[in-house]
Amino acid sequence: MAFLEFKNVRIAGIAAGVPKNIASNLYPTEEDAVSKDYAPEDFVKTTGVMERRVSYELTTSDLCFAATEKLILDLGWEKSDIDGIIFVSQTPDYILPATACILQDRLGLSKECYTADISLGCSGWVYGLSIGASLVSSGGLKKVLVLCGDAKARSRNDVRRRNPLFGSAGTVTALDYLEGAPAIQFHFGTDGSGFDAIITPEGGARNPVTKDSFEYYDFEGSRMYHLQARMKGMDVFSFGITTAPKSVKKLGEHFGFNYLDVDYFVFHQANMKMNDMIAKKLKLPEEKVPNSMYHFGNTNGGSIPMTIVAELKGKVENKETSFICCGFGVGLSWGTVAFKTNNVVISDLVEVSDEETDKVHVV
């Protein structure tokens, strides 16, 4: 039973960085892999994704870096006080070393810094938060940053093709030690039998990159090469609408609260059809379920903090606010967290230009 509870740790602040460049799904270009099966308007209506932020230059770490600089400033923290960073992403800067190591240096943090990368997608923020919370809750580390997001693809063929469902975002969540802070409670689950529901088939050690990795093949009607992530959309949809509501209910039952009393429910921004269904099954009123996918698309692991920044800034800072957040997807993996914020700092959305890539940690 993967339930966890951490005391004496609070979420002090949240920020998100996105590329400045906007791609519209109503006016797709040749670079947008929009199916010809349906009209752009129907795609927007069903998925709930009207536009998203894209860049061929900015990596996840570039976006997380910009968001983190902003949040540290807004919190008034000293960089020398930050004891750890967790970087959660499936689009690291390099296959090795860990991107968290690069970010320690780029952010100018102490060398006495705990850093680790976590390879998870849509459930990643909740997992990353649990690890950060566990490090801080013990009192061992006093200030930890959980950086989470996904952006620029890890491979590129001669043709530029972007999936119209997904947008780039890099987020940061700041945790600090505070005695008596309300407990942060988690539920987690995994079903690795669905490992190929969302998968990049080649490029890992199981199927290493070869020149044939760039050959095209047909996957459920889409022309893809073997280094691109592919998704069994119907399987993932079915998984999401059944698993996410169950996880939310289990969390409430285990920790003895009525989930309907919570102020806000922030779900991974999969697509509107899936998220509507999840909210409906949990009988949640619309105003308690913010969505950011209309303007930012499915921003993968970072979608929960992305939604908090885009939709809840200005609504939650000045009073105690309770949240349930649930991430679910690639793995298959899921996690749900319940927490309360009090005077949380939510930074303005950071828009990052293509020139703001890392210029130092390049080879």
Next chain:
Amino acid sequence: MKTLEEFVALFAEQFDDTDASEITAATEFKDLDEWSSLIALSIIAMADEEFDVALKGADVRDASTVEDLYKVICGKM
């Protein structure tokens, strides 16, 4: 337990532009003009809501008629 007739009616409800009279138990639904992967998601959502059954993509792909899909759902209940 819903009958085949009830399932056919629920199935037809997922379409916007296709008249319900065009859809029967024997309809090969993937041949309908309006059929798309988006409609397939609506069907999966309906199976979850009305039957508490989690359909997979393969279940939808392997079925050709509406009745085939009804049988798959019954088998999973």
